Amino acid sequence: MDLNERLAGAVWGHLVGDAMGVPYEFKDAAEITSVEFGARGTHSQPPGTWSDDGALMLALLDSLLRDRDAGPVFDTADQAKRFLGWSDRGAYTPDGDGRFDIGNATRSALGRVRDGADPETTGGTGEWDNDNGSLMRILPIALVDRDIDDAALVDRAHRSSAVTHGHTIARATCALYVLVARSLLAGNDCSTALQQARGTLRALYATPRYGDPCIAALDDIEAWPDRSGRGYVIDSFWSAWDALAKASTYQEVIERAVRYGQDTDTTAAIAGGLAGITFGSSGIPADWLAGMRGKTIVEPLIERLTTQSVS
Secondary structure (H helix, E strand, O other): OOHHHHHHHHHHHHHHHHHHHHHHOOOOHHHOOOOOOOOOOHHHOOOOOOOHHHHHHHHHHHHHOOOHHHOOOOOHHHHHHHHHHHHHHOOOOHHHOOOOOOOHHHHHHHHHHHOOOOHHHOOEOOHHHOEOOOHHHOOHHHHOOOOOOHHHHHHHHHHHHOOOEOOHHHHHHHHHHHHHHHHHHOOOOHHHHHHHHHHHHHHHHOOOOOOHHHHHHHHHHHHOOOOOOOOEHHHHHHHHHHHHHOOOOHHHHHHHHHHOOOOHHHHHHHHHHHHHHHHOHHHOOHHHHHOOOOHHHHHHHHHHHHHHHHO
């Protein structure tokens, strides 16, 4: 599959999954009898509306794609500024209509950003700061600057996560996710991608730079037994992963992700980004894509991303 097909699929796959999950958020699995595009449900948003998950993913993507003449392409201060643009002014929302949801950990972290703290220290580091608010937006780390080595990719995942979620578990889950996404972009199947990502991350964590806390976090991630669609970052990762690994189409991935219930928009966004890489943009149901709002925001970013990939 053409790389640009996978890159466009990643972005739209994440956003479509998010929008599909929005109407079902906070519902128990037993309450979700069908998964349909255009349902109103929770938040009463128009069909095709992404949430904070999609907006913050686009904010990060925009930051990573900015003009390299303007300074370092990876700049957590610039990322934090764009996250505030979403929170305070409705940037990166469909048609600029403003946010309708924000996680507590993200809200607190952005408050510290407003107060002038170093953005790589603003994310909470307590046990209760391990929700999925950084995992839901971290995908662009794997999509931009694809020639950096695995160590640099993991470092960027850690640092970008720390803007809103600084606990080792949250950062390690983000690192695992972007390594999986990188492997899928290379055309590997799901099983190979996960195996490669786990091996790469464990080898990096065994080095003096990281050490025991990161190894312990990876141990916790690998041992996690639940797939319940909850907002805990490890559960979100594995719920999304199982939705992908047990499906044969993009549509099936999203339907499986939403059917877990609970944090449906985030599970489906996380799964949808990986499914978009796997099945490409052409694998997303045409009527779902056609019904998405905010195309004037998304398409220029995809054009910049895909132009970069062939330059």
